[in-house]
Amino acid sequence: MARIPDAFIDDLLARSDLVEIIGARVPLKKQGREYSARCPFHDERSPSFTVSPTKQFYHCFGCGAHGTAISFLMNYDRLEFLDAVEELAKRAGMEVPRDTQQRNTNPDGQDLYAALDASARFFQKQLATSAKAQAYLDGRGVDAVTRERFGIGYAPDGFNALRDALGSDERRLKLLERAGMMSRNDTGRVYDKFRDRVMFPIHDRRGRTIAFGGRVLDKDDGPKYLNSPETELFHKGRELYGLWQVRQAHNKIPRLIVVEGYMDVVALFQHGVDTAVATLGTATTPDHAELLFRNAPDVYFCFDGDRAGRGAAWKAVESVLPRMKDGRQAFFLFLPEGEDPDSLVRQEGQAGFDARLQQATPLSQFFFDSLAADVNLSTLEGKGRLAERAKPFLAQIPDGAFGDLMKQRLTELTGVGARASSPDTHVPAQRARSAAAPSTGKRSIVRSVIALLLQHPPLGVELQPPYRFASLRQPGVPLLVELLQLVDQRPDIATGMLLAHFEGREEHGALQKLATQTLPGDEASWLREFMDATAQLERQTLVQRLDELQAKQREQRLDEGDKQELRALLQARLA
16 A cells, blocks of 8 residues: 655644544543543543644543544544545545555456445345245344345355346456456356355445355355455455444444354344454454454454364464553353354343353453463473463563563463562663663653653754764663654654654653653743753763763874864863
């Protein structure tokens, strides 16, 4: 996907009223220079969500949610990045750069979507005239409202029904083939891929049909489910069946329940459990995990209780762990033998299924139970084995309370890592060396300059590169130089986009804490403090270089150039 120019994004955010955008969705209350509200991304009783119109970013002190107007639309309205950009551009009367749009949009994309939409309408018409397909859905308890909600249809028996209806010319036939609706045999003959099956359209995050799943009416007729192949529009490892319907049912999704089949999703909706989605014949992928948590804080995985089901659950664990930021929860519900969500909800109803969910196994418990299944924890050897198995997985959990608690639990089970809880031990060397002293201790000059720059990025324009203190050997200087270079390259950049640049890097947390502070004074006083502080850094750099040259002089290793530099520095210090 082509990248939208940073300058356009900066200009777009500068023209977007963050308070207006968030205020249209969340009740905001003015507090000084900022606005506050109860966080829309987690449940809380007292407001910890703040919106800064000057810094152009929001931040929740409770769950850590943060970002710009773009990320807010992505998380609250559940839009993709490009869709969020286009939404803001439309509001601001701007046009997304034409070359970007062309490279991001398949030239034939609209025609492919149209072909799939026409296929969905064709299948729905066929369902209305097929007694056996209707009888099958009646037998499964799927009423007319649910059929319409999911756009369920029927692919007639025979090889040419869809082809004859929609493939009226060579171009349309090729579109259907590219969309995964046709198959081609060894002789080159093109024919309908789906035949005599109940059809379940698969929708993308904008509600467009991108693929289909087809279920046989008679279990003896070939594979139970047949999915569309991977196409330009459809990648099964990135999509979840039913997510579009969940979004339509909820403004704020409380939880998502991951099941295995189309009919499981449909049956749960039919009985009032309207937060179910299904993976499309594949294990839970990292893309699935990210998509799930982007839409809901709590995710329940429903699997068979047999060996295969527990294997599928473990694959879900591997995809979920690296995305377990604080505030997210994952649970595992293992079903009785011979049952599936469809059969259970029909027997027990919504209340019965909800009761089972309340008894689901938390990810933490399933994780340690699975790793310790064949381990004797009464021996040192067994404890050592569990520790070695667990450590690589725990290392993938994002920094935060959940990761700390998982490591603490490993210590409780094995005794390994108990000393790591000491606050003075086990600090990674790279973290201690790197960036921002912004995180701890008394505020250094470097930290003060970074805080001012985050408070008001245009301050950085007052300094012209190259920055004379870039060689100063102090914690945070490389980070400060990087921030200044960003402002120099993008003079209109706001705090929110500065922070977004460091998303995923270890400096991000410290920068975010500094950015959320409200510094006293106004722009004029900030400018004076900023210039005074950078002047001090330049003087410290001069002293550092003098010390280097004088040490070299004592060893009688100065060349003529060094001598000239030393004299110049001495004069500069006296000036």
